[in-house]
Amino acid sequence: MAEAAKKSDDPILALVRERMECKGLTRYALARVTGANLDMLYRWFAGKRSPRIDEIMPVLNYFGMKIS
Numbered sequence: 001m002a003e004a005a006k007k008s009d010d011p012i013l014a015l016v017r018e019r020m021e022c023k024g025l026t027r028y029a030l031a032r033v034t035g036a037n038l039d040m041l042y043r044w045f046a047g048k049r050s051p052r053i054d055e056i057m058p059v060l061n062y063f064g065m066k067i068s
Helices: 002-006 011-023 027-034 038-045 053-062
Strands: none
Touching (some): 011 053, 027 038
């Protein structure tokens, strides 16, 4: 339960997490296919850091998502 409280409440990250689960991707695999930094991904999903637009765009592009 304590771990769930740590997770980010960011709606964009929630969608990314959902897409990751649908594709069966781990954070490691996501980092490999998008070029994202693995430590950065861990911090995002732990709610310790919010993604900058230039950091999240490769991840969103991978999943075919756009920010409007």
